[in-house]
Amino acid sequence: MTNALIWLAIGSIILVAGSRWMQRARRTIPAMRVLGGGWALLAFGILVGPHALGVFDGGRLVQVQPILLILLTWAGIVIGLQCRVRLFRAIPPALWRWVSFDLCVSLVFAIVAGGVVARMWQPDSPAAAHILLTGTFAALAIGWNPESRSLSRRNDARALRMAALVQAGAGVLAVCTVVIASLALQCAFQDSYGNVIFAPWGGMLALAMEVGAVCVVALGAREILRDTREDDARTTLIVIGALCILSGIAVSFGGSGLLTGLIFGATIGLSRRRLRALEHFISSAEPIVASGCFFFAGMTLALPEASGTLLGALAVGAIVLMLALARRVLKPLLMTLALAPDRATVALDSGAARAPARQAPLTIVVLLAFAIQDTSGLAEQLLAFAVLISLASVAFTLLPRINDNATAPRGALP
Amino acid sequence: MxxxxxxxxxxxxxxxxxxxxxxxxxxxxxxxxxxxxxxxxTVVGIPTSDLPAxxxxxxxxxxxxxxxxxxxxxxxxxxxxxxxxxxxxxxxxxxxxxxxxxxxxxxxxxxSQLASLHGAELLAVVMIGLVAGSEIDSAFVRERLRAIVLLAVGQVAVIFVTVACVAHLLIFSLPQAVIFATLAATCSSAVSVALLREMRHPTTFARLLLSTTVTKDLVLVVAFSIVLFTVAATTSAGGHAWYWIILHVAGSVGIGCLLAIPLRMVLRQIEERMIAVVLVVGVLIVILCEITDTAPLITALTLGYTARTIAPLTSASFFATARRLFLPVCCVFFAAAGAHIDCGALFLHWPVVLALSSTRLAAVWAGATLAARAAGLPRAMQRWAWAGFVPQAGISLALAAQVSIAFPGQAWVRGLVSIMIACITLNEIIGPILMRIALRRVPEST
Incomplete structure (x- = not known):
């Protein structure tokens, strides 16, 4: 009975999230545009999760794991579909420069931070824990939130170019995040006793088999969809079937559904003939997938153990604020350094330029993929950190408003 | 063109x-x-996952x-x-x-893995019911009411009498033969709607078959409940047949009708994410039917019909999405039905199964042909109408399962149910083939 009520509640929330009232609220309330519907579902997930009301305890969470796996794979496909030769060719040198800067600095930060935390967490197996934590921190550090509409109302050419760069950069870095985090998960994993094992060869072997299996599915799906591209029902069937198979393959080889989805999406996306029906179907469900991932993230996350005491809570809060502040300072700095030669064509003072200071929502999805595979509870706590940092980074972005007075008429934005 | x-x-x-x-x-x-x-x-050293199930x-x-x-x-x-x-x-x-x-x-x-697909199967049944309900056009039903009623009544009468006599003569006692014959008169709405959806432009014949099948199944669910109650009363073995009748028929139809009103209100407010709406409605029906112990197929069928009748424009996008999801749903439903086939039971009683299935086939042919002639249907339809009523699947299996529930601990139940399931299995396999032939042989021009 409780299960039934919970499912009804989730269903109602999804329905309300897609209703006209919600659309109206998004248009009229600025905070709704910034935060989006995902955060409400995350809060609901925390409320019904095992750490609050406990409606969804461990046993019930196991029952819904297949749905979660499919959602993660779906998110991977959405990212993978961005891997198109045409899109990559269209990326200007300035963006390549910016993305490379961000990636390198974030990776250095991830390796250092991963090393420090691994030293404290599992001193006996530093290599394995280091790899796993580097992946986690890389997911936290790389990339940014692609949404910039809520931050800028300017519609002059320079501002629009800035917004386009922000969005494209977030897309490229999303691919990098998934690949790096999934490789870390593949090479360093936890055994059934909770020990972190570093098995690069086993991991690479599993990855090779996983990639082979996914390519077989992707090529088969592509071949079938070439014939049925006009038929929505068959597209739906192939997508749902492939999603299920890809999730299963990811689990069979100890990998992440995000990576299998990404490879599938890239294989489909890189084909010469575009499969518009498939792309439309996959992207049309993107808000639902995001909402679902946020809801499950809310249920899965656990507040850091240290936050049980006042001093510990203060320490956690300080770390979160410090990381969000570091983001607020470093990301715009990197952007300015990378885009300085193009200052004439890109508006570095527009509202969109503040978008990189906000953490990418993908981080939460990547850490959710980590958390469901982790038995030690560390990944669940890191997920809570990611959520807190995301919220803090949004707050930091909103507080010091850059002069962005040139407002555009409603509907004139890209 | x-x-x-x-x-x-x-x-x-x-x-x-x-x-x-x-x-x-x-x-x-x-x-x-x-x-x-x-x-x-088998490969040692590769990563393992904590989510094997x-x-x-x-x-x-x-x-x-x-x-x-x-x-x-x-x-x-x-x-x-x-x-x-x-x-x-x-x-x-x-x-x-x-x-x-x-x-x-x-x-x-x-x-055990097959059991884990039970939720997906239930959802598939609901989706089939929704699409089947939405395919029934009330104007078409009114126009062809005489033919539908004649086809349904003619078949049920002939099948019931013939199969009951043969079953009684061959193996069963009279009450058991009556239960078996009532079940033999049912056919499969799921197969009908699946074959109808396969055609890009369903013919009048296909729509007539679907309308008759749905009408017949609704009536037979009531009839089966009455038969079970009567047999239970005469043998004083079962005590809750009336309860079952009320829940399964009135409850299912009532819930279906009631849900149509909030569905219309919801659909007025929601334009996006229709796939989520369809899935949420499907899960809601499954949950409600689990809680109230009602039949998901009948509930979904009633909801589909009522929603389409009271709000044809508002519900258009909802049913278009349901039809889009229909193909994967059918794949799950029919593959699961195939996986459930009990070959042991089929081959254990094969002479009786063959005899009873042949009798049913002959009765379906005779009943449908006579009724089609009486209704004045075109010659091609008269000739092939019978083939549309051979398939049996979900609803027949659900009714067979009710026999075990209505008569717990009775020695004869196991044998009767095994033979019932074996006959349904046979009709499940040959029925769609015959129906497809019929749909191809009767063109729209007739």
């Missing part, structure tokens, strides 16, 4: 990929699943959806309906066939 002509051209041209491609794709899919499992369990469920669901679709396409190459391919695919990967052949380890789906 008109839509019908275009459809004919497309049908004659056929799909672009060949049987070889489909066979290779199917083999690759099954091979992939087997390899993924074997490599995972969840991974198995999704892997199997993917296999069932894609595999049964490919199998369906493959059998179309030999002019059989896709449902037959889906049923056979389910049979091949399911535990029933391999257990009967004494090789249970070869089954890709174990009985």
């Amino acid at each position: 008109s839509a019908g002509a275009l459809d004919r051209v497309k049908r004659t041209r056929g799909p672009r990929f060949r049987a070889t491609f489909l066979a290779i794709a199917l083999a690759c899919l099954v091979g992939l699943i087997v390899l993924a499992r074997e490599l995972h369990s 969840a991974g198995e469920t999704t892997l199997l669901l993917g296999l069932v959806i894609l595999g049964s679709w490919l199998a369906g396409r493959l059998v179309r190459k030999i002019s059989l309906p896709p449902i037959t391919g889906q049923l056979f695919f389910g049979l091949l990967i399911g535990p029933g066939l391999w257990a009967w052949l004494d090789r249970p380890q070869l089954a890709l789906i174990t009985p």
